[in-house]
Amino acid sequence: MREFTYQRALDVSGAVALLDADPDARFLGGGTNLVDLMKTGVERPAQLVDVRELPLDHIEVTGDGGLRIGATVTNSDLAAHPEVRGRYPALAQAVLAGASGQLRNMATIGGNLLQRTRCGYFADVTKPCNKRVPGSGCPAATGEHHNHAILGASEHCVATHPSDMGVALAAFDAVITYETIDGPGELPLAEFYLPVGDTPHLETALPPGALITGVTLPPAPVAAHSRYRKVRERASYAFAIGSIAAALDARDGVVRDVRLAFGAVASHPWRARTAERALVGAPADAAAFAAAADAELAAAKPLPHNGYKVTLMRNLVVAVLTELAEEAAR
Structure with a gap:
């Protein structure tokens, strides 16, 4: 591991100033992703600016x-908060589906959004990777890619974003707030992650040196009737091979409002807007849910070993929306 200096920031302006003075520095929250990447040599910051003690640990x-x-705010505190559980249950479920209890106790909301892909080629500094070394290639495209992207990828990168929490935030139109040396700003989550294109190393639209200060969820009555479902290769702590955050408002057998977002299928949480448009005003039944899923997944471009994700995601849409529709009809 490269030697580095460590400083603890006491206020937001001080944290931003420290990073502005050293572009090779990184903010440190829970460290559950960054420290791992430092150990393998993927991340090599000259300085860590600890932001864990900043007054940004409230939910209101x-x-x-x-x-x-x-x-x-830690992942554990987010999942346990009564307002989150009552107003946005899929968000609480998504957080609990991610990582282990010990990691959730350390991981922060800001860090969760910025975590890097778990692609094996990215994590191995002896292998080429366009996300880690631009222009070096994407061996996953022809190599091990059974858990890689089927939507929104490019020939330059087929990695997926690992966040469970981000999938629920995408479904509920979250807005990311941040601070820079020039003042505050905000980004809708829909614009936060950049398209892969030919620059997969550029992952977010955050300005250089920006510190995420929070996430705002707009009011969404439909979110109270939501669910997060995660499929993984083992029941214990594991990253998703496919996941869905869904919310449904169905009355008299007709879909009035719906929110859908997919996880583990793209370089960012994937908002299924094509499926949402197909469902509003449609019957709240399995046939309509399947047709909407097919419309969304028509854009999928699976690789030789991950085509199963198309079927998996279709089945998840039908299963979770059917459960929500049956609950609404009771």
Whole structure:
């Protein structure tokens, strides 16, 4: 591991100033991803700026009925919060589906959004990887890729984003707030992650040196009737091979509102807007759910060994929306 200096920031402006003074520095929250990458040599910061003690660890209801979540709130505290469990249950379920209890106790909301892919080629510094070394190639495209992207990828990168929490945030139109040396800013989650294209090493639209300060969830009555479902290769702690965050408002057998987002299928949490448009006003039944899933997945471009994800995601859409529709009809 490269030697580095360590400083603890006491306020947001001080944290941002430290990173502005050293572009080779990194913010340190829970460290559950960054420290692992430092150990393998993928990340080699000259300085760590510890932001864990910043006053960003609160969850509060906004004036319009949404939620504001501070960036240093831990995953465990987010999942246990009564307002999250009541207003956005899929978010609480998504967080509990990710990692282990020990990791959730350390991991922060801001860090969760910025975690890097778990692609084996990215994590191995002896292998080429366009995300780690631009222009070196993407061996996953022809190599081991059974858990890689089927949507939104390119010939330059087929890795997936590992966040469970991000999938639920995508379904509920989350907005990311941040601070830079020039002042505050915000980004809708839909614009936060950059398309892969030919620059997979550029992952987010955050300005250089920006510190995530929080996540705002707008009010969404439909979110109270939501669910997160994760499929993984073993029942214990594992990353998803496919997941879905879904919310449904169905009355008199007709879909009035719906939210859908997919995980483990793209370089970022994938909002299934084509499926949503197909469902609004449609019958709340399995046939309509399957047709909407097919419309969304028509854009899929599976690789030789991950085509199973198309069927998996179709089945997840039908199963989870059917469960929500049956609950609404009771």
